[in-house]
Amino acid sequence: MNLTKKSTWLLSGLMGLQLAAMPLQAQQSGSTSKRVQKSLEEIVVTARKREESIQDIPVSVTPFTADSLERRGFTGLDDIAASTPGFTYEGFITGGNHGNAVIRGLAQQFTTSRIQNVSFFIDGVYLQRQSMLNLGMIDMERVEVIKGPQNALFGRNAFAGAVNYITAKPKAEREAYVAATMGDNERYDLKASFNGPLGFDGRLLGKLTIGFTEYDGHTENDHPMADADPTGPSTTGNLGGWDDEIYSLLLAYEPTDTLMLRTSYYKNKAIKETGAGYSISGVNAARFGFRRDDQLDLNCNWRTVNDIGNPSPSAAHSGFSAWCGELPETAAGAEGPRTFDGILIDPRGIGQVANTEVITFTADYEINEAWSAHYLFGYADHDTYSTGGPGGEDPMTGRGIAADFVLNAANNQDPNGYKYANTFSGRPNSVLEAFSHEIRFDFDNGDRFRSSFGAYYAKTEDREHSTVFISDLCTPFTEEERQNCNEPLETPSSAVPDPGRVTNGIVYDQVTRQHAKTRLEDTEFEDEIMALFFSTSYLIRDNLEGTFEGRLTQEDKSVFRHADAFGLAFGQSITYGPPEDPVFPGVADTVSSSIIVVEDSETFVYFTPRAILNWTLNDDQMMYFSVAKGLKTGGFNNAESENQLVYEEATNWTYEVGSKNAFFDRALTLNGALFYIDWSGLQGSVPPEEATLSSSDVVTNIGDATSIGIELEAAYRFNRHFSVDVGLTYNDATYDDGVKYSPGRSDAATGVGCDGVTCNADGEVGGNQLARGSKEQYSIGFNAQKDFDSGWMLSGRLDANYQSKQFLTPLNLGWAPDRIITNMSINALGPNDHWDISLWGKNITDENYPASAFVIGVFNQYMVGMGARRSFGATIKYTYF
Template sequence: MLQGSDLVRGRRTLTSVLAIACACGAANTAHAQDAAGEDSEASTAAKGGLSEIIVTARKRVESAQDVPVSVTAISAAEIADRDLTSLERVAAATPQLAIGRNATGSGAQLTLRGVGSNSLSIGTEQSIAVIVDGVYYGQGRTINEGFFDLGGIEILKGPQSLFFGKNATAGVISITTANPTDYFTASSRTSYEFNAGKLKEEVVVSGPVSDRVGFRLAARVAKDFGHLFDNRADSITYTTTDRPAAGVTNATTDHIATAPSNNGPKEREYLVRGTIDWEATDRLTATLKANVGYNRTSGTWNYAVFACDGGQSHLSPGTPCERDFALYSNNMPADIAAETRFARPDGDNFNKYSSWGVTGTLEYDLDALTITSVTNYQWNRNTWSLDIDYQSASSPALNIWGTEVSDYNAFSEELRVLSDFDGAFNFLLGGYYQTSERGFEQNVLFAGFENSEAPDGFRYVAYAKDSSTEGETLSAYGQAIVELIPDTLEITGGARYIHETKDSIFVQPYAHPLLAGSRYAVDDPLTAKQTFDNWSPEATLTWTPSETVTVYGAYKTAYKSGGFSNSSIQSPTTPLEFFLFEPEKAKGFEVGLKTDLLDRQLRFNVTGYIYKFTDLQVTYLDSAALAYNSINAGSAKTKGVEVEFAYAPYAVPGLELSGSANYNHARYGTALAPCYGGQSFDAGCIPNLLSIGTPGQDLDGKPTSDAPDWTGSLGARYEADLNQSMKYGLSVNARYSSDYLPSAFGAPLSRQDEYVSLDAGVRFGAIDDTWQLALIGKNLTNQFVATGVTDGSGTGSGTGTNMAVPADQVGFISMPRTVTLQLTLQIP
């Protein structure tokens, strides 16, 4: 339970952060007042006041201040000014949103208001739906797409099933890419980040082809010449013993596992997106978007073993566990890699992500009705080879490597009709269809296993896994909109129905002869056919007493798909039920007040909410067995208050201050879950609680993952003319978070301390925007922030006893300080 002292400390720290940022804003204000005194008729600087922000949170175009939804909208200009060109950077700038990159599992952990999906299993889908140009992207590996040339980002908080479908129990990140312009323009943005030595080039060409056809082509290429995380491992010797059959032992062989130099992230990427707009008639428009992407990094570059019982690694005694941007990781020995499927011949650690997709949108305007069709096909493949003990283990018996290939493809079609009648009644009706397929193949190498008689690709493999899931979703949704008092009081009600099937298969095609049959089942496929049905209703009452005030109350529900643990482990006695998990559901209430005051100089919004989540999906690592498995842990409840403001005074044109203060109390309810690795009996790990031989813990009252009680932000932006041909801009943004547990299982070692991160930027350029030079700093306070954790593989012992030793905590760490110099050229 949150103690009074914790509340006081959180409030004091948050107040300090706001004071610091206000001081920065005050300095900018003084400067702005001097500039405002100059007589410049040709000035193109802002005139002051707040601009209207347009969103599509309810599948129709509305002002963010009018829509009865808790939404944070980020404009294209702010994305460019702050270089928010990845989901991780967006999260680092958004209180209560946390995103952790994971090379393994689902590829990412997305959490909002303390609810999300930890990233350990590829079989789970995110509780925060990522929507790109109206299309659902359900895989955590979407984080690798890299987002640029954007039209805007909307972060919708809380359950959003009605408009965005399944897997939106915690919220939605809706991303809109830029569309063609009605005039010709071309731009080049070249940037260099000094810490990672990242050189990046973005090029955009856009304009009309004819009176009715427009195009836009955008491309980005980037390469790291330096690094953000230091690899401090030394080369080690890994000894294998050839045992082609039980009772047969041949020669032992020493292999050298080298340490990569300056490991992390060494990113290389290219992204290309093309868009064509066609106004076929005055009523029918068509848009076609196609994209292709490639991203390669040096494996587990952001994994840090940052907390260990006793302060030292259990796999590498003498190596400190520190909150530092460092890792200890070895390449797979080259001679072993050459005989292991999916590994690079040189044994280097890597993560490679490739993708492409096509989206076609048709919109037909019938005056009072608008019919919209969105069709999409998407494909991605992720391949990695990693040191998955993460600690450069000193004993060959403790070294662990893995390799994996996973594929995902999906086809979807959405058709909806939106009315715009003059009367009191309007409606939205829609249908959605999706088919998807996920494939997964993995090898794990450990303990010096070798088999000279193994099939090709398996000689040094201890065990291998192959799995796939085919899914089909049919959904229908509708909303009725009734104005009880015209332009003043509106009530809406709607629901979404979802029918979903998933067909899965899991098999272990190989295990070393000493493990096959005793520890791992081999060539014994498990198959599952799952069917899920769900109704997600919601209702909202909105009162608009004036054009500048909106008050609303909403009841919302949501649904997240159940599934199959594709990356689990099958022993000879493992039942099929071990691989299955049920849907996650959410329901609750939200109230909000949105205001534009002082002739639209001040924007002040308040949101209160309380939501309950049932059958919460979590994934745990049995660190001793190297098994990942997803389960339904039970219930959780979130409740809180969010306050945000923006102030742009007419007296100081070009200045805007903004900020937020948020309290969120996210705690488990009735929730029985596995123990964290090395949790003792005295610490709450109860033998045989989950089943005979399986210890567990009661999480009731414990915080959920990534759930700080207090978060806040404060920022200041100022833009003014320098002279008749040049202008300049300044910005500073601070974010505060109180402490929290990145662990979904209450592991106390994982605790992330409270922190303040600071971003800032300065830019100079031409008044007509033909060129701009900017210097952008992120995490200038160089805060070490763990956004997710897993127990260190092979660590943690005595679970459920009072002789337990807690597992080492491996964190997914946000980026350290970065400073980027950016040059933008634009025609015209």
């Protein structure tokens, strides 16, 4: 459905909402719900599964309300992270398919892992996949970032913390609104919502919200065919755009004064373009036949490696295997030659196509004045695929494919046996289905003792695979190449032989066989989780409370490996290349399936406690001390080596001292925390011990790490008109002695293979900063407000957010630079809060910086993602009462 049709459909429905709401408008008095008083607004959070003031809970939480999300133009998790001390998020060049959230420096070391270090929930339902994390901000009542291990109450791998998406609930009074956004680079949003009673004497409430958002992207694609329009999802025009749809339906029924039933449906349908960025590669890319030796563009750690075994003009390759120093703004800043300067992305690539649906049902029953019972059912359905982002390193020349060796000079191919095409590698593509049940009983009689306990059960079926796309060059040089730009990636490249070409049982090519819909590394996972949990609080003295929480969990996990990196099932083999080949006479290659264990299962049993001592000095000051165990479950690899098939769980013990304070009649709030984290069994990304052409890095337990840090958040309201808020965090997160990255084997080893000069020959990284985490973050925001006699209120905000550099790998050789991003917004709120008009700008100084790099160690490849460039827009919202 295009935007014009969406507009017609929405607006026709909104006219009906306006007519329905008209009689209510006359009943409203002047509302001040969105107007700021002299004291700072009290925010209620549910970080401990019950409603509490943020200033009263002994947990470090940064919340964002619906009003702040809308007025500041927040569209995704990257906006939340930039404004939260101790929290970072990168969607990488794939638009979130490899999303990586980091709290307190405990970074995900393997970004394609299906289990995250930070747990995400929507209305209490766990979102497991990294491609599910960035759901958009439409219809959110609140977003809470909870720092520190939350396994005791939330479970499900809340290893470093949790992020709660809380959708807006139905209200007892009718309300409806329509909102539209227009911005630069073809930004268009439409959103509408209806909320209110549906019958049964006001006991049945409902809310429906629908939103559409389109954006061409923030960065110009310098590819000369950027405006090509391939069939299906693509990256036409600018880079970093999207086309998303969100549907949210909630029903609430209160049959009695003691029973509340709710059900909800939330759907996010997202098409994300490839982000701005580029890829650079080292000697292992040549070793695997993806690049020629003269096309390599890394800059340090010289190595000579043997060819992987596919016929190639040389038996060995020499070149650099790592990037040292700050990443450049374009690939032209690297060592290798480029056809064109700037950011060039093949328009046929996509970042992510994803569909996520979540259904919930809750029942809350007040048994008596002291006891209450709560039940939550959750169902999640998710599927996603990606072409891996940018495609070939230099899309104008493509990759030299050495493996398809039957073509020769007589076939108009390179005389050395290379041919050239653009290749895309999408991983992980996944399909997930999960359901869960949780029942909890709470006891609170208003005395000194309070407790809750319950049980949890969940089952997840999760299947993932990778896909290789090989496409003819898309360039403006010939008519045929221009036409290629409009072909979908599923179309096989004419530069490779027919995948069905077989003579005397011999297949003539091994790359094409993996093209498009062939499922590589096809692996199916099943998780069954059972848990018992409790929380007990006792008021030791009138101002001193102790809390002990815990969760006993059993996870039964299994895996079925359908296909290996060549798409071969267990026991399969295939022969490539005839002995009489004119280019490589007498050479043939038989490949057998690398699957050595088809099915595997493991049972993980663990207990995750948390203890808290909370000292209330007075109504406005409190201190707390907590110690908590965080745990991230183990799992399976689809590896070629038996030693790397299974990895164990990771744990951490977090010790935290915090304080929350309000001064000057709550005009000033000052909250802070000191923490020490002891991380054991760190799950890291390493190259495989045995590798083939389509191998990817694997997960293994590489050792221990430590994080020590401080977080501070403060807000001060000078008067009714001016306020300021400040946040800062310092995380010193380092690998402990004995941790090794890409260790050993410098001869034909996969991975970096340190030379002993650039980095330790044995891969030792003890003392280095954890990869993908920023040591420092600072933010400051200035707010102003003015009320007018006409009933209008004008407010504005200017904020700046600093994030220090992030190392790309545990070797700490290369890094994404630090950055300061400045944003601003101006808001006009009309009489009775009917009209709400916002003007906003992001990255208003137009900073240009490499934000992240997804590193594939086995191929020495760095998939560099650039940060979002300047964008601005206006949102107009009209609320009916």
